Amino acid sequence: MIDLKLLRHDPDVVRASQVSRGEDPAIVDAVLAADAENRTALASFEAKRAEQKALGKTVAQAKGDEKQAALTSAKAIAGEVKELQAVADAAGARAIELARSLGNIPDVGVPSGGEDNFTVLRHEGQARDFAAEGIDVQDHLAIGEGLKAIDMERGAKVSGARFYFLTGIGARLELAILNAAMAAAQDAGFSPMITPTLVKPETMAGTGFLGNHADEIYYLDKDELYLVGTSEVALAGYHSDEILDLSDGPIRYAGWSACYRREAGSAGRDTRGIIRVHQFHKVEMFSYVTAAEAAAEHAKFLAVEESMLNALELPYRVIDTAAGDLGQSAARKFDCEAWLPSQERWMEVTSTSNCTTYQARRLGIRERGESGTQAVATVNGTIGTTRWIVALLENHQQADGSVYVPPVLRPYLGGLEVLEPVA
Structure with a gap:
């Protein structure tokens, strides 16, 4: 608020x-x-x-x-x-x-407008020239099926559209990404957390997710509980109605959870494969910080995200999201978008938001200052999620259907340097 x-x-x-x-x-x-x-x-x-x-x-x-x-x-x-x-x-x-019902006040310099009015801050990495390499580009689903890593057909049979199974090396690859993300977060000073995926209405409302995008959230009416779309929700509620001691710096957590989104209003968008699905896993960084230090903390989050993308050797760009696409709680949001060769477009893979004191006011989270207690600020950001499989498979595909494995993931895959297709 x-x-x-x-x-x-x-x-x-x-x-x-x-x-x-x-x-x-x-x-x-x-x-x-x-x-x-x-x-x-x-x-x-x-x-x-x-x-x-x-x-x-x-x-x-x-x-x-x-x-x-x-x-x-x-x-x-x-x-x-x-x-x-x-x-x-x-x-x-x-x-x-x-x-x-009022959204947070956007920071000075945030572009006005909606989803398409972002500002590109920079490009990092170089997209491969597959034509020059003589490679006929396949999309992530074709590659994943060749590796026997993704099974959309049985996912739909069991649960319906936009559900899937990650099988064999696909399951291992997701765990590798998430474990590498958690290790990177811990190295950056974040405490690992496994968070609840069901929260009370007051927690969901407190984080600002019951505004314009409430129709994207699953609600269990009989239990009066919401399924979270990000562990940000549970982590924000973790210290609700508390007075925090931030004298030693920000309190930082990295939450690992399953996430659920109805994807209401996205009919016809990214229906092939696992780009836009109802269930996925994610490691989310979250910080409680003084209002004066929130912008610097936000920059730290972006740097951690970029270090992970660089370690995965993915070409990406950083965008400054427009005010109309911030969501209710954020005052500023930076997205990292990886290159998607099969569609020749950019695809969001990380997002980090500075929510200033907006969530903390709603959740009653304060810190002791020189003139009494005052609302803290909160910052959140993704450092690994299921969707990264899409970018990895497509950007690191080889002519024979195999996939190159960046060194950062190899310790979590038994030392594998290449994922081989299964006959």
């Missing part, structure tokens, strides 16, 4: 944020009106409550008929206090509900 002090004192900043995100700026006025109503109702309640306390002293000292009259007045005021409290509570709840 954004800082209500900012909203009250500089609403134009929030209006501009809404416009840059492609959202309705009129909601700002609705939030201001609800906030004013809440403060007025709260003032009326507090004034009447003070009157009630003063009358209580009178009742204690009164005698006879005077005491009876005072008791009658006290009873009437008690009813008014109860009514005013209900009004104040309702106004406060409405103000908070409306305020929570």
Whole structure:
């Protein structure tokens, strides 16, 4: 949730944020009106409550008929206090509900617009010239089927569209990627975590995932639990309603979990293979950090992600995501997109977001500062996921259907340097 002090004192900043995100700026006025109503109702309640306390002293000292009259007045005021409290509570709840619908304020320099309005910051690595090598490019599914690594047909038979089995070397390759990612995260100072994949509604809402993209989340109605699309959710909720000690620097975790996404609204997009699926695994970095250090922490996350992509010898580009594609919680988001030879396009493989104090305000996570407690900032970023198999198979394919294995993965694959097709 954004800082209500900012909203009250500089609403134009929030209006501009809404416009840059492609959202309705009129909601700002609705939030201001609800906030004013809440403060007025709260003032009326507090004034009447003070009157009630003063009358209580009178009742204690009164005698006879005077005491009876005072008791009658006290009873009437008690009813008014109860009514005013209900009004104040309702106004406060409405103000908070409306305020929570506002997205985070994008950082200065974030491009305005939607999904296609990103800024390319740089390109890294060199895409192979397969034609010059005399290789007829295959997509990851054809390569994976040749390795007997991916079985989409039986995945659909068992669970439906966009489900799959990773078999044999495919399963080993995913575990290799995730283990290498976890090792890289640990080397960078992150504590490994295996996180829950079911969370309470207040945790999901606190991270900002129940906004415009709520229809992409699986919900178990009978249990009132959500299936997470990233371990970011569980890691953000890990320290909810706590006061943290950040005097020794950020608190960093790396969460490994299964992830689930309905992929609502993506009909016809990336339907072949495992690019856009309902279930996958991911290692996610997450940090609790002071607001002043959040931007530097965000840069660290990007550097860790890039080091992993370089170790996998993948050509990629880094983009500065536009405001309308940030998601509700992020103030800035950098994506790394690997080259996809079969489609001759870029494909997102990592994302890192600086959520500033937005999630922490919603989840009640604070740290002790020189002037009391204050909201912490949160940063998140992917360092390994199932989708990386796609980029690896396609970029490292060989003419005979085999796949080159980068050295970083070999210790997790029994020393294999090449994945060979299975007859």
